[in-house]
Amino acid sequence: MTAEAERIRGIYVPHMVPLTERGEINERELRLYIDWMIDRGVHGLYPNGSTSEFTRFTPQERRRIVEIVIDQVAGRVPVLAGAAEANVRETLAACEYYHKLGARAVAIVSPFYYRLSPDNVYAYFREIAEHTPIDVTLYNIPMFASPIDVPTVQRLAEECPRIIGIKDSSGDLAQMMRMIEAVRPIRPDFSFLTGWDAVLMPMLVIGCDGGINATAGVVPELTRKLYDLTLAGRLEEARTLQYKLRKVFDLLLYSADFPEGVRVGLAIRGFRMGVGRQPLSQKHQQALAQLHQALWELLSQEGYPCEAPGACGPEARTGFDPAEVARLADQIAAALKARGLP
Amino acid sequence: MTAEAERIRGIYVPHMVPLTERGEINERELRLYIDWMIDRGVHGLYPNGSTSEFTRFTPQERRRIVEIVIDQVAGRVPVLAGAAEANVRETLAACEYYHKLGARAVAIVSPFYYRLSPDNVYAYFREIAEHTPIDVTLYNIPMFASPIDVPTVQRLAEECPRIIGIKDSSGDLAQMMRMIEAVRPIRPDFSFLTGWDAVLMPMLVIGCDGGINATAGVVPELTRKLYDLTLAGRLEEARTLQYKLRKVFDLLLYSADFPEGVRVGLAIRGFRMGVGRQPLSQKHQQALAQLHQALWELLSQEGYPCEAPGACGPEARTGFDPAEVARLADQIAAALKARGLP
Amino acid sequence: MTAEAERIRGIYVPHMVPLTERGEINERELRLYIDWMIDRGVHGLYPNGSTSEFTRFTPQERRRIVEIVIDQVAGRVPVLAGAAEANVRETLAACEYYHKLGARAVAIVSPFYYRLSPDNVYAYFREIAEHTPIDVTLYNIPMFASPIDVPTVQRLAEECPRIIGIKDSSGDLAQMMRMIEAVRPIRPDFSFLTGWDAVLMPMLVIGCDGGINATAGVVPELTRKLYDLTLAGRLEEARTLQYKLRKVFDLLLYSADFPEGVRVGLAIRGFRMGVGRQPLSQKHQQALAQLHQALWELLSQEGYPCEAPGACGPEARTGFDPAEVARLADQIAAALKARGLP
């Protein structure tokens, strides 16, 4: 197999973890959810990412989540396990554990809370790459963590064969092109995956290998089809889908604090998501009810029904009062318009 | 002609104005430059934009520049005349003047210095649109001026037939898609033109009508060819060109304070650019000499020679000492690497 | 006189220019306004600053404004004339003109629209300082113009005796201390004046020489008294006034696009401000009506009445419908609370 053929490609899902009404991991629902995504064509799974609320679980819970995912996947698709822990030692221990479990690679977000300078971001990943038994993908999400800049990616790609790709959630196409130009000539096996679903198709057009996309956890059929059409060069059709995916993405991202919108989206698709760990204000719960209605209309219209048996309809399993939802529906047009979302 | 057919399309140049050694408008060189661009296939010209240093000229000089441009163009290509003045009254007077001269439309940057709220940005353009005798294109450049957000574009497009398009220099593809989705259904004649050359090709792929691109003033052959290939669906070739254009764009934009890099680029192509009006520090002059060398190498390599007779070579007409340039050449690799530019 | 004694000190006003109902300079009202401010103890005037909307006047109008101010002042207080024009040549011509008129110094804002690197900000001021016949004060307002950083101030202070001070509108006390520490030892005659009224008193405490304060154009009595109490070491009383001034400042700054709030404040004090040059949306006009009511209540409460004969009361001379104002009054508490302004 050529180096290029080894690249991680396709649509990976940074999937949420369904919880119980008490906020515990809902293993049964998580397993149902994993099967559902794989059945709809996603190329791989990525537990313990930002959408997965990795910071809100304990170290033990993060390990348990990966155990469940890898067990349920049972080799059907590769798993990129989010492995960032409190420090390098803890992170390496997680790497070893996920390696033993059979993960394809780990994904490690750049150090967060403190904003590190590029050369210390480099030092951090370099230290991990030298001691990890498993391949590593970098995770650049400048809105939440220390940015990984182009020279840093280039240097890591040059020096660390263990580092095999990057998920970039900046959404900046020019930056992606700079990275690709800097790294491809020296590392044809290195993958570039976008985390900004709103521009997935143009990212693929300029050379990305795929995406790690939160929308793929809500409308995997749509994200996957967009990927396939783009690779097939059917750009007119792909563009139409990209506009739809942009709409879903905006609703999920800008109607509520991330990733609460994704939880609503999964409830609409029929999953029991339980009660999140971040307390939500009344105002925020109203915003979520509005989002629920808007997203339900959009998904129904696009033909992405609620599919879990006995779980259909806008109110099913969601904890929202149907009367409340109906009352709020009138406010939606105004609310969306105010957000500039057509 | 259908509404869609009326749209402004193609590659427009926000071109610089060559100056004399004393910083005055160099009319002769400007006329040569205009011919040179048109000969190389640009679809239109845009004097008094950001690249044109419109803020560094007096109101009288801005008018003189448009006079020269429209006279020299002589109907060969349409002209979008930058018409922003100190206030609405002065701007409207400029609109009338450029209308009489025969401009296709005016381009008006959002109010700058003060950062206005979206509803006052709306009020500003609305006031102009109601009284102008000439079509208006909006100019959104959030890094320099008050942002024009999606609801504002939508509202102006709905209410003001005189407003016929927007130049957006944010470089944000998702934002461009939001604008297109909000406006196209109600205004099929409305043009979307990107000012971010680094992503011109993907912008065209997601639905833009063209670009107003500073690089088209330096390498019009390249920008035009990228446009043609993209429209012809030859995406592999287009992608290769887009990567090259990205490299030119980064050099022009990030090696020096904007738009000094463009002045260097034009000097390399053989034009006498004279002495700019913004005093430059010694350190900055060194940076420009380095840029000159790097850009000259890149353009030579890509086959964009210095074409003005008697003006060829890296040192020609530029005011840079060849010895100095040679000495600095060694520093270039390091300098570029530090900027993350491969 | 020692070098330290020469420093510009006290409270200067970056004052607005009253306009007519057609948006022209209202010379008669401007003269009344100048007298009114001087009578209330301001130490100097600063026409053509940000509050003065200098960018919305033509070059000719800017000169006319300084003519009127210097003529009306008639030597009673020093005048710092804002002299920034389109480029160095035009700026120097304005410097010469204001020098002849008898201005104490000119104030020159850092280059705006384009964001220049520090070394070109240096080059710009250096070029001006070498050719101006009149003393220059720098004007640092990073939210609107290229920042002037500490090494730049230090270098200019070292090299340019013509540059005698800086107005800093960043509101950052630590930054002000860095500048003072860098410059005082080498230039005891150099003035540091804050443009951030909300922290005037602590700025004086850490070593500033005074302020150039928009609030001093609306409540000169308050700003002046705060200055006097602070210099007298009566900090308890000064703190109480600083809290009041902070409240006025927040209302003026955050209730509307700058500097519309100042226009409302002057209307409340009894001046005919006319119609501004920036068109305002209906929504913004409502916000201004709310601000009018809130500010009128605050100023009345603090004993700063409308003093122009025949012009008193919340509705007087302002162009706002009293019924409208009354209706909107109920919305104020909510609106202010939402802005976090107690």
Next chain:
Amino acid sequence: MTAEAERIRGIYVPHMVPLTERGEINERELRLYIDWMIDRGVHGLYPNGSTSEFTRFTPQERRRIVEIVIDQVAGRVPVLAGAAEANVRETLAACEYYHKLGARAVAIVSPFYYRLSPDNVYAYFREIAEHTPIDVTLYNIPMFASPIDVPTVQRLAEECPRIIGIKDSSGDLAQMMRMIEAVRPIRPDFSFLTGWDAVLMPMLVIGCDGGINATAGVVPELTRKLYDLTLAGRLEEARTLQYKLRKVFDLLLYSADFPEGVRVGLAIRGFRMGVGRQPLSQKHQQALAQLHQALWELLSQEGYPCEAPGACGPEARTGFDPAEVARLADQIAAALKARGLP
């Protein structure tokens, strides 16, 4: 005791945790360090803050650190224990544990990684405040975590008697005044503590009750004396000290990624700090060696010697090669100047 008298006041130290050469908690050195700070007059300690690198320890280590601190303090000064964990449930468990240990209160940073909207920041603290057995201080550090805005502080102060103060590390005096004005009238017992050492004195002048200051972990004598002089109204002397503290603060903060500079400062004072958990690049280690030299000179000059027996001199116990340090010393003036630090 009146409500006002109950306020937390004075200088608290968000102190680092000395590590061994293998990166483990160095309990012996931590105990020495605690005694040393108390002997030099700090009013309280704050383990598990940003300077304490709380994110780089495991949940178990964070508990162990507080155990050691409270045990060693033995009631001499109050302890504010940083208690933020992965989610509300874990945080509440930590609150209970620190309550049993005898902490005066816990300090809880606003949710980080995700940027929450103000109403969810409110919901988070509200949820904690309703179930905690121990008093809570809010921790606002917008550069690292979701901002806590003025209406949120006001609402929490109104509704939650358990919340008794805020540490604000924004350094924004106007914002601090807004918070004080919103909260003091309803909660005279509520404390306002600044985390921005560079403006400690002006913060006290405008009404703060004290500071939680990283510099107090390096030069407790200086920070404490500044506090005392300011409260005594000896502002001239206080200003001189504030300028010195500003210099120390800038060196610690801007010479290296936070909080590496603090580690260097403690090494200079004579403590064995061990090896940090964040890998550092060679370039960064050079920067730290330069900082070491500069800080050592500054502290020696100001009379803050290395006091640990057998540990004195710039090179002692630090792991830096004296020859290396000497060689780098020449680069310091330039490096500092480039940072604008006089």
